[in-house]
Amino acid sequence: MNKIKLHGFNNLTKSLSFCIYDICYVKTAEERDGYIAYIDELYNANRLTEILTETCTIIGANILNVARQDYDPQGASVTILMCEEPIDSKLIDTSEHPGPLPGSVVAHLDKSHICVHTYPESDPRSGLCTFRADIEVSTCGVISPLNALNYLIHQLESDIVTIDYRVRGFTRDVKGKKHFIDHDINSIQNFMPQDMKALYDMTDVNVYQENIFHTKMLLKAFDLKHYMFHTRPQDLTAAERDAITQLLWKEMREIYYGHNIPSV
Known part of the structure; x- marks a missing residue:
């Protein structure tokens, strides 16, 4: 897409x-408590601050303020408030791409923020535990x-990952024409x-006329040992392994599709 000559600041919010x-x-209440404590410590406020700080580095933002709470x-x-970096505009990366892992990109941001909230939880009846992290990166400007x-994501x-991307507002070019999006996109998967x-298996639900894009991702590979906490699959009977595998897959599909699936 050709660059648009703007009148003043790019007012689009992405x-x-x-x-x-x-x-x-x-398998046990003790394992449940241990998993919740482990995941809660692994993604405590300090660790999350490190992740979000690195995210700011990747997109080239200055941190104005950090608020964190366990x-x-x-x-x-x-929650981190960000602002643009005082850099040479010739060095600004205005392209749309998924970004490095790891690495850094020089960028321009203003009136922007990034936040994360975590939700460890468990079902004491089934032995299932679910950790959810909600993350939002919102920027104004050309980046x-x-x-x-x-x-x-890494x-x-x-x-399981669900991603929503939306471009809001409009920006005006030098001829006074309003632009409601400034880059080509038909799916988050493009990036x-x-x-x-x-x-991952992926599904899109997009509303193109509203510049709203949604992608759901479900991990393809399944190895039971990666879904057990302390208990080893080899210490279980074949029937137990099969039952737990079915239970986990049902839980993952319900989260992916967003509704309960009746038990067979």
């Missing part, structure tokens, strides 16, 4: 929201939060590298 899930099976009994939140796409353990797309 928001990228993630909902990332990690699923685990625990919650009792579990969960954490971090897109899509530049943080690659890093954030940074958290991601069995994912092939190696990432190979790992």
Whole structure:
């Protein structure tokens, strides 16, 4: 797409929201408590601040303010306000792409923020535990939060990912014409590298006329040992392994499709 000659600041707001899930099976109440404590510590406010700070580095933003909080009994939140960097405009990367892993991109941001909230939880009846992290990167100006796409998906353990991308508002060119989007896009998948797309089954639900894009991702590979906490699959009977596998897959499909699936 050819660059648009703008009248003043680019007023478009681009928001990228993630909902990332990690699923685990625990055999006992002690394992459940251990998993919740482990995941809560792994993604505490300090660790999340490090992840979001690195995200700011990747997209080239200055941090104005950091607010962070750990919650009792579990969960954490971090919000960072960002602003543009005082750099040579010739060095600004205005392209839309998934960004490096790891690395850095020089960018221009203003009136922008990034935030994350975590939700560890468990079902005591079935032994299923689910960790959810909600992340939003919202920017104004010529840069897109899509530049943080690659890093954030890889940074958290991601069995299921739902992503929403929306461009809001408008910007005006030098002739007075309003532009409601400033880049080509027909799917969030356009900005994912092939190696990432190979790992997940993906479904799109897009509203093109409203500049709203939604992609759901479900990890293809399944190895039971990666979904157990302390208990080893080889210590279970074949029937137990099969039952737990079916339970985990049902949980993952319900989250992916967004509705309960009747038990057979």
